[in-house]
């Protein structure tokens with residue numbers, strides 16, 4: 001059995017926005033100035049300011065929306081749309097895709113991108129504002145890229161930022177600044193969300209919110225007995241399939257969560273750091289909540305999405321059951337790491 005990753009002891013809250021000041025300057029390319037995605041010739045401007053040849057480039061994605069493409073020396077890649085700061089792809093060195101984008105996903109900003117790993121903030125929902133808040137529905141600005149650590153083993157990364165605007169204030173009129181960094185590591189995809197309360201430290205008020213990284217993972221066929229989520233046994237969950245607005249509490253009394261018979265929409269409370277999604281091909285995806293997150297959401301829409309539900313299951317890193325409260329001037333940091341594991345040789 002692969003050793004279960006322990007929840008990392010919380011690191012000191014980073015200064016915000018965070019820069020990797022401890023890293024070697026060799027091929028580092030943190031660029032301080034930011035550029036908004038509405039700028040003329042967005043892609044050219046992004047490449048001019050932030051590209052790191054061979055590691056981080058910017059190009060138009062579907063619908064001509066700007067994306068960051070991270071490329072690791074080992075051949076793995078990841079694509080991030082600035083719209084919603086949505087990671088839509090993580091490919092292995094073999095070329096295999098880990099994430100799933102639904103066939104009905106829109107790439108025209110009329111709605112959030114339906115797939116990949118969308119960000120839910122400042123509300124998971126259902127609740128007072130639109131489902132999943134606004135982070136998925138807005139353009140984030142690029143504030144830095146890097147590919148440092150070890151020149152022989154660069155870890156390409158892009159950091160984006162979201163500040164309040166008219167659209168977000170209409171839903172949530174709070175003082176915040178969010179940064180989101182996606183790092184393509186040798187064998188992991190790391191996603192780190194930081195939310196700073198920008199109210200005056202001495203006299204300002206606290207802010208509170210719920211959040212999630214809503215990761216869609218491709219599976220062979222969710223009805224296949226080899227597709228299941230492991231790591232939630234004994235945990236209490238809110239069963240949103242019974243009533244999304246007032247979900248009853250239940251306990252996961254079997255070892256694994258299976259799909260294919262009915263809609264699965266559950267918020268597992270106070271979960272262990274790691275949940276494994278066995279994808280049915282001899283591999284499992286480890287979703288490791290390394291910092292910040294308290295809960296894990298498991299979702300498969302069943303025949304509500306007839307054309308695609310068999311092809312994915314969502315394992316979502318979440319802070320839902322208890323709102324996150326951030327004191328004025330402070331930062332909340334949450335981190336998720338995805339890893340692909342060979343189930344057979346690791347006996348998980």
Ligand SMILES: O=P(O)(O)OC[C@H]1O[C@@H](O)[C@H](O)[C@@H](O)[C@@H]1O
Pocket residue numbers: 113114115118132214240244265266297299316
């Ligand atoms: O907004 P999307 O990507 O279509 O996902 C919707 C689903 O997102 C999940 O996080 C919720 O638990 C579900 O209740 C919801 O139906």
